Amino acid sequence: MAGSYSLLPPAMRVRAKIMQIIREEIDTIGGQEFLLPVLHPAEPWQQSGRWDLIGDELFRLKDRKEADLCLAMTHEEIFTTLALELSSYKQLPQVWYQIQTKLRDEPRPKSGVLRVREFTMKDSYSFDLDQAGLDGAFANHYTAYQRIFARLGLSAVPVEASSGMMGGAGSVEFMVRSDAGEDWIVVCPTGDYSSNVETASAVLSPVEDPTPAALEKFATPGVRTIKGLEAFEGGAAANRQIKSLFYVVDSDLVVVLMRGDHSLVEQKLLDGLSVVEARPATADEIFAAVGAHPGSLGAVGVEGFRIVADLALKNRGGMTTGANEDDFHFRNVDMDRDIHVDDWLDLREVLAGEPCINCGAPLDVEKTIEIGHIFKLGTRYSEPFGATVLDENGKSQSIFMGSYGIGVERNMAAIVEANHDSKGIIWPVSVAPYQVVITVLRPEDADTLGAATRVYDELRLAGVEVILDDRNERPGVKFADAELVGFPLRITVGPRGVESGFFELVTRATGEIEEVSVGDIVGVTRDRLVGSPQ
Numbered sequence: 001m002a003g004s005y006s007l008l009p010p011a012m013r014v015r016a017k018i019m020q021i022i023r024e025e026i027d028t029i030g031g032q033e034f035l036l037p038v039l040h041p042a043e044p045w046q047q048s049g050r051w052d053l054i055g056d057e058l059f060r061l062k063d064r065k066e067a068d069l070c071l072a073m074t075h076e077e078i079f080t081t082l083a084l085e086l087s088s089y090k091q092l093p094q095v096w097y098q099i100q101t102k103l104r105d106e107p108r109p110k111s112g113v114l115r116v117r118e119f120t121m122k123d124s125y126s127f128d129l130d131q132a133g134l135d136g137a138f139a140n141h142y143t144a145y146q147r148i149f150a151r152l153g154l155s156a157v158p159v160e161a162s163s164g165m166m167g168g169a170g171s172v173e174f175m176v177r178s179d180a181g182e183d184w185i186v187v188c189p190t191g192d193y194s195s196n197v198e199t200a201s202a203v204l205s206p207v208e209d210p211t212p213a214a215l216e217k218f219a220t221p222g223v224r225t226i227k228g229l230e231a232f233e234g235g236a237a238a239n240r241q242i243k244s245l246f247y248v249v250d251s252d253l254v255v256v257l258m259r260g261d262h263s264l265v266e267q268k269l270l271d272g273l274s275v276v277e278a279r280p281a282t283a284d285e286i287f288a289a290v291g292a293h294p295g296s297l298g299a300v301g302v303e304g305f306r307i308v309a310d311l312a313l314k315n316r317g318g319m320t321t322g323a324n325e326d327d328f329h330f331r332n333v334d335m336d337r338d339i340h341v342d343d344w345l346d347l348r349e350v351l352a353g354e355p356c357i358n359c360g361a362p363l364d365v366e367k368t369i370e371i372g373h374i375f376k377l378g379t380r381y382s383e384p385f386g387a388t389v390l391d392e393n394g395k396s397q398s399i400f401m402g403s404y405g406i407g408v409e410r411n412m413a414a415i416v417e418a419n420h421d422s423k424g425i426i427w428p429v430s431v432a433p434y435q436v437v438i439t440v441l442r443p444e445d446a447d448t449l450g451a452a453t454r455v456y457d458e459l460r461l462a463g464v465e466v467i468l469d470d471r472n473e474r475p476g477v478k479f480a481d482a483e484l485v486g487f488p489l490r491i492t493v494g495p496r497g498v499e500s501g502f503f504e505l506v507t508r509a510t511g512e513i514e515e516v517s518v519g520d521i522v523g524v525t526r527d528r529l530v531g532s533p534q
Contacts, residue, residue, distance in 0.1 A: 003109025003117035010433035010485060011412065015120070017431045018152060018408055019099050022122045025148045029140040031095045031124055036078050038101050042068035044077035048384055055277050057104045071103040076381050076403055079125045083387040083399055089129045092389060092399070093137060097124030099408065111180060113409040114369065120408040127399050129391060131378070134400040138376055141404045145174055145372050148406070152415055153428030156371060159185050160195040162267050163375055164276070171375040175368035178417045183368050188356040193363070198267035201346055202354035202363055204311075207239065210318040213332040215300070221327045224295030226260045229320065229329065236260075242313065242321035242333060244297040246281040246289070249273055249306075253281055253289055255299050257309040257339070262348040264310075272308070272345035290324045298322035299339045300330050307340060310347040369414045377401040425486030426509050434467040435529055437487040439478045441494030443470040451518070452493040455503070458522045464529065483508065489528055491521065 007015060023033065045051040045058075051070075059071040072078070079096060086092065102121045109116055126137035142158070149156035154176050161173040173196055175185050186200035187193065195201070220232055226243060229235040241260030246253055247269070254273070258264050270278055283293055289305070290297065298321035299307050313319075319333040335341070352365040379398040382388070388396045412431075419426045429435055436459060440452045449470060459466040467487070469478050475494075482490045492504040503521050505514045507528060516524045 003106055003115070005113055005116060005118075005409075007409075013433040014412055014415075014427070014431050015408055018411055019120075019122070021151045021430065022099065022148055022406060022408075025144045025151075026095070026097050026122070026124055029095060029144050030093075031097045034079075034082075034096050034098045035100060036072075036075055036082075036098055038072045038103070040070050040072055040078060042070060044081055044385075045070060048077050048080075048381055050077070053276050057106065059103050059105050072100070073102055073104045074121075074403075074405070075100070075123055076125070076377065076401075077385075080381045080385045080387055080401070083127055083382065083401075084385065086127065086387070086389050086399065089389050089391050089397070092127055092129050093133055094127040095124060095137065095140075096127070097122060097404075111182065111413075113413045114180070115182070116409070119410065122406045122408065124404045126402040126404070128401075129389065129397060130400055134376055134378065134402055137402050138374060141374050141402065142172065145374065145404075145406070149174060149176075149371060151430050152411060153430065154371060154411070154414060154418055157185065157187065157194060157368070159187070160199050161373065162196065162198045162271050164267070164270070169376045169378050171373060173370050174372035174374075176371055176414050176418055177366050178369045178414065179367055180417045181367045181369035183370050185366055185368050186350050187364050187366060188359065188361050189364060190356070190359050190361050192358045193356050197349060197365065198265055199271075200350040200363075201357050202350040203357055203360065204354075207316070209316060212317050212334055212337075215333065215338055216331050217323055217328055218331060219327060220296075220329045223327070223329070224293075228295075229260075234331075235329075236320035236331065240319055242298065242319050244299055244322055246286045246297065247278045248281050248285065249275055249278045253285070253305050254278070255302060255305050255307045256347065257299055257307065257313055257341070258348060259310065259312045262310065262312060264347055265349045268345065268347045269308070272343065272347065292322065292324045292326050296322040296324065296326045296328060298324055298330060298333075300324075300333060301338070303340075306342050308343045308345055308347070309335070309339070309341045311344055312348055314344055369410070369417060371411050371414050372404075372406045374404040375402060377403050420486075423480070424484035427486040427488060429488050429529055432465075432486065432488050434465045434487055436464055436466040436489045436491060436525060437482045437485075438466060438468050438491045438493060439475070439482060440468065440470045441475050441478075441492065443472060445495055447498050448493060448495050451498045455491065455493065455518075455521055459525065462522055462526060464522075464526060489525060491525065 061069050099122045103118050106117050128134045156174040158172050161171045163171045184197040186195050223229050223232050226238050238261035243258040243260050245256040317334040320331045321333050323330050353362045382399040387399045391397045416425050438452050442448045456468045488508050490506040497503045501518050502515045505516045
């Protein structure tokens with residue numbers, strides 16, 4: 001089924017190596033490994049408020065006693081229940097982690113194991129007495145993540161990100177540039193700004209408005225789009241239009257106002273309204289509320305709805321918008337005079353080339369894969385659970401928490417996307433299923449197979465992870481398979497090599513071919529592995 005995959009033996013070896021690298025680096029910053037259940041009672045999720053806050057992504061079920069249960073998509077609630085065992089500041093700080101199965105009912109599983117419904121995650125949690133302690137734990141994880149991704153052969157870009165359903169005061173995503181990704185990041189070429197497009201900001205070019213004039217209603221028969229109003233005689237350019245979007249948020253209609261040439265980033269809307277889910281209203285819902293269809297909508301004189309506007313519209317005048325009457329618009333709209341805005345938020349999507357907010361340099365927008373995400377949760381979970389400790393003055397303090405995730409299979413896929421060519425995968429030595437493949441050209445020849453087996457045994461004794469390809473296949477098939485699977489080194493053993501005393505050593509990443517004597521093959525192979533990208 002969509003979003004559910006089986007891992008075969010080579011993938012299991014890669015997965016195990018990724019997990020070991022993660023363990024080593026999290027242990028280095030004081031992590032202690034746990035294993036918590038995947039099946040949860042509803043009560044902790046209800047206590048945190050996320051039982052109702054999270055929508056259909058949370059798998060829910062009932063047991064034979066009709067008790068509500070769910071399958072873990074993350075473990076903040078359950079780790080917080082363990083933190084109830086802490087009672088004194090002397091027991092802090094703590095860093096607890098696990099490498100465990102997670103399940104999410106993804107609406108659109110796609111891109112192989114990049115977006116699935118069942119996956120393995122390293123999730124760690126820090127517990128500190130105060131904000132300063134949390135900041136230190138966050139910094140430690142930030143550094144540990146950089147080491148992890150470097151060891152995995154990934155060039156990770158840390159960016160500011162939305163905390164989404166996790167809550168808390170801030171978060172950082174680690175991204176890998178890739179055309180196979182589904183996330184977009186905004187980066188400054190000078191290196192002083194980086195952000196997920198869901199939270200990115202840029203300097204907005206100034207716009208000079210005309211002299212204020214009286215509000216005027218005018219007919220626009222058949223005009224239903226921004227482009228249509230641009231082309232309409234007496235219409236307006238896109239940057240002088242107000243686009244009105246109606247969203248359903250917690251069963252209420254919210255009017256969202258954008259400049260006509262700007263696109264809404266829905267995550268910015270969710271974060272600005274402090275909600276997890278919202279959806280565009282249907283045409284029928286909109287008509288029932290205001291008596292007009294999309295294309296003729298506006299907020300002039302509108303009452304009874306929450307109106308949210310993008311900052312690009314603040315103090316603007318001389319604008320054009322729908323009149324909430326089909327085939328009519330208003331011109332000379334003044335935001336301060338004609339529309340009552342309840343919330344001003346940064347809602348627009350940043351585009352490539354817009355000026356950086358820090359230095360003014362033109363920004364780049366790049367496609368990426370998310371490989372890790374770290375969050376400052378603060379007291380988001382400790383307060384509802386009553387997870388407190390006594391400080392040095394005997395005063396009860398809520399524990400400050402952080403949450404830090406890495407998807408194991410997602411990182412495996414990201415490594416492949418970052419390390420491949422037209423022939424197949426080019427695994428970094430650190431995570432390759434096997435470091436070396438010995439390709440036997442004539443396995444039916446006893447001398448050839450014997451020579452290959454001796455090299456195989458010697459390499460294993462030398463601590464090299466090696467696999468022997470003694471299949472009864474044509475040489476071309478074996479070579480193609482070795483390149484497809486992506487073993488870092490290939491040793492070719494055939495009758496000619498046995499006779500001459502030289503074997504062929506091929507480096508997958510560069511295609512370099514060396515003739516190495518039988519006596520030196522183990523030593524040279526080990527040297528090449530040490531010198532290969534880790």
